[in-house]
Amino acid sequence: MDSIDLTYASLPLTVITITGVLSLAAFLLYKWLLPKPIHGIPCNKEATRSLFGDIPSMLNHLKTHKTFSDWFLSHNTRHKSPIVQIFPNPFGKPVVMISDYRESQDILMRRTKEFDKPDLISDIFFGLSSEQHMVLPTNDAFRAQRKLLQDRSEAHVMAPGFLNGVAAPQLHASFMDLISLWREKMRLSEGRPFSVKVDINDAALEAIWASIFGIEETATITREQVTLLSSKKNIELPPSVDLEVGFPRASAPPEFDAILRLTDTIEIVIKSPAPRLVGRLLRWVPRISKLLKLRDEMISAQISKAEKRMAHTKGTADKISNAVDHVLRRELMAAERQNRAPHYQSKVIIAELFGLLVAGHDTTSTALSWALKLLAGSQDIQRKLRSELRSSFAAAHSQNRVPDAHEIATTQNHYLDACLEEILRCAQTATIPSRTATTDAVILGHVIPKGTRVMMCGLGGGLMVPPFEIDDALRSKSYHVAGGGKVGEWGSGDMTEFKPDRWLVKDSATDSQVFDAMAGPHLQFGAGPRSCFGRKLAYLELRLAIVLVIWSFELKPVPERYASWEAVEGLTHAPVQSYVRLVEA
Numbered sequence: 001m002d003s004i005d006l007t008y009a010s011l012p013l014t015v016i017t018i019t020g021v022l023s024l025a026a027f028l029l030y031k032w033l034l035p036k037p038i039h040g041i042p043c044n045k046e047a048t049r050s051l052f053g054d055i056p057s058m059l060n061h062l063k064t065h066k067t068f069s070d071w072f073l074s075h076n077t078r079h080k081s082p083i084v085q086i087f088p089n090p091f092g093k094p095v096v097m098i099s100d101y102r103e104s105q106d107i108l109m110r111r112t113k114e115f116d117k118p119d120l121i122s123d124i125f126f127g128l129s130s131e132q133h134m135v136l137p138t139n140d141a142f143r144a145q146r147k148l149l150q151d152r153s154e155a156h157v158m159a160p161g162f163l164n165g166v167a168a169p170q171l172h173a174s175f176m177d178l179i180s181l182w183r184e185k186m187r188l189s190e191g192r193p194f195s196v197k198v199d200i201n202d203a204a205l206e207a208i209w210a211s212i213f214g215i216e217e218t219a220t221i222t223r224e225q226v227t228l229l230s231s232k233k234n235i236e237l238p239p240s241v242d243l244e245v246g247f248p249r250a251s252a253p254p255e256f257d258a259i260l261r262l263t264d265t266i267e268i269v270i271k272s273p274a275p276r277l278v279g280r281l282l283r284w285v286p287r288i289s290k291l292l293k294l295r296d297e298m299i300s301a302q303i304s305k306a307e308k309r310m311a312h313t314k315g316t317a318d319k320i321s322n323a324v325d326h327v328l329r330r331e332l333m334a335a336e337r338q339n340r341a342p343h344y345q346s347k348v349i350i351a352e353l354f355g356l357l358v359a360g361h362d363t364t365s366t367a368l369s370w371a372l373k374l375l376a377g378s379q380d381i382q383r384k385l386r387s388e389l390r391s392s393f394a395a396a397h398s399q400n401r402v403p404d405a406h407e408i409a410t411t412q413n414h415y416l417d418a419c420l421e422e423i424l425r426c427a428q429t430a431t432i433p434s435r436t437a438t439t440d441a442v443i444l445g446h447v448i449p450k451g452t453r454v455m456m457c458g459l460g461g462g463l464m465v466p467p468f469e470i471d472d473a474l475r476s477k478s479y480h481v482a483g484g485g486k487v488g489e490w491g492s493g494d495m496t497e498f499k500p501d502r503w504l505v506k507d508s509a510t511d512s513q514v515f516d517a518m519a520g521p522h523l524q525f526g527a528g529p530r531s532c533f534g535r536k537l538a539y540l541e542l543r544l545a546i547v548l549v550i551w552s553f554e555l556k557p558v559p560e561r562y563a564s565w566e567a568v569e570g571l572t573h574a575p576v577q578s579y580v581r582l583v584e585a
């Protein structure tokens with residue numbers, strides 16, 4: 001009897017003990033999962049008291065904004081500091097945000113042993129193509145893979161010989177298709193505005209496709225559109241000349257459609273708190289896995305075509321007709337050196353070619369969309385650019401033809417260079433380069449623990465907003481050795497203005513205005529060894545597209561309802577509206 005009493009008597013005590021232990025464990029787990037701020041770096045105090053850190057604030061921002069780079073930058077403004085920390089991932093480590101051009105440049109260019117990939121780009125592309133070199137840290141595997149595309153020789157996909165001799169004619173042909181399409185739209189719209197967002201997106205994909213795979217026999221969306229619209233005498237028009245005209249659209253060939261749709265998934269990935277996980281999960285969504293399969297099949301078919309070409313040309317460098325030929329030739333050379341059979345249909349080669357398509361398509365399309373808005377919004381600059389082009393390409397002007405690919409690629413025009421650089425600066429196409437600390441490292445006097453993600457805001461101090469005052473003693477040794485870098489500064493008064501002249505300086509030898517790429521900062525292609533691989537191709541594409549458009553059309557201002565400067569961010573920072581009202585130039 002006694003023993004039974006004892007058992008009953010001890011029951012509540014056991015329950016209390018177990019409850020107490022569980023509560024303590026839950027409390028300790030909760031404490032352990034809470035964001036762990038880095039000592040001394042400003043952060044939102046409320047975020048450090050929530051398991052979800054800054055996620056609610058970010059989601060709240062996304063309810064009313066289509067962009068997130070401004071949300072990141074707002075923390076530097078709020079804390080009045082060039083360095084802040086944010087908690088954008090659940091239970092995650094802090095992300096350090098730098099808003100200072102000189103510090104960003106130092107980290108990206110000179111402190112590459114302390115800061116490397118993974119970065120935001122690796123996270124974004126991981127789900128779509130984990131074999132692509134942009135996902136890898138700067139190790140031997142990365143270097144070997146990069147050699148498929150580029151090395152110190154004269155024959156690689158970003159060398160002047162390839163860009164001017166092979167890529168430029170392909171790009172020129174693609175953008176001339178766009179000009180033909182807009183001529184048809186201009187004719188049918190009778191002075192009304194129309195959206196060119198989709199046209200630019202299609203043409204940019206076709207242009208990069210042309211330089212990677214060649215495009216002669218492919219039925220492109222733009223050509224299909226030209227055929228469709230040129231068959232129409234007229235279309236139904238809205239009553240007012242200030243109302244937009246919509247056009248029927250030809251359907252996209254499946255291979256282009258697959259790339260466009262896969263690019264669209266990036267927006268879901270980038271805006272999620274766990275991009276790698278979401279990217280990986282998306283692969284299992286039936287619709288997306290079907291697109292991925294189609295992508296692999298169509299790239300594989302392009303490789304087979306290139307193999308056949310190579311069998312004819314025996315891999316000679318001067319018979320290269322596009323980037324895939326180059327890549328196969330490089331694989332052949334590597335195989336010969338390593339005494340093995342070439343593996344042309346490897347996952348890595350497919351991934352590299354796909355990576356170039358996506359990285360080179362959305363970015364250029366976005367920059368071009370901003371270019372049209374900026375030039376339509378600044379009629380004086382547009383007129384001056386057109387007049388500079390007419391005198392630079394005098395032969396084309398007098399022969400009443402458009403300048404050809406070679407002329408555009410190789411003729412120097414300082415005002416055109418200044419416009420291109422200023423368009424890229426103002427477009428803010430890619431706003432946040434990032435890196436991860438590979439070791440405990442010091443930034444502006446703060447110890448950043450190994451494994452911390454560091455993001456550098458392309459809209460930040462010295463770039464689009466006046467720089468914070470920073471004591472030079474807080475900067476790194478490499479910064480001082482480099483004398484702070486050789487790039488000039490923008491005056492605080494007009495940083496956000498579209499002003500190509502800021503890139504021109506007086507050359508006393510010729511008493512003329514010449515383009516100076518170091519006149520002031522922008523971070524549009526990142527910096528250092530992991531900066532944009534396709535930068536030279538991007539300049540070439542934009543150069544060709546802008547010359548051909550400004551040569552052919554006057555971009556008239558569009559009615560206010562179609563002229564919003566609002567942006568939307570996915571892989572890039574793109575305009576929500578892209579309208580033109582065209583007149584023959």
Ligand code: HEM
Nearest residue numbers: 134359360363367430433525526527530531532533534538
């Ligand atoms: C206006 C056009 C473009 C812009 C604004 C742009 C911008 C960028 C930026 C900001 C980065 C990250 C750099 C860093 O973290 O330091 C990047 C990386 C990259 N870009 Fe571009 N890009 C453009 C066009 C292109 C084109 C045309 C290609 C190729 C066809 C390309 C291929 C790449 C690749 C492969 C990387 C990854 C490099 C690496 O991981 O080492 N980009 N780009």
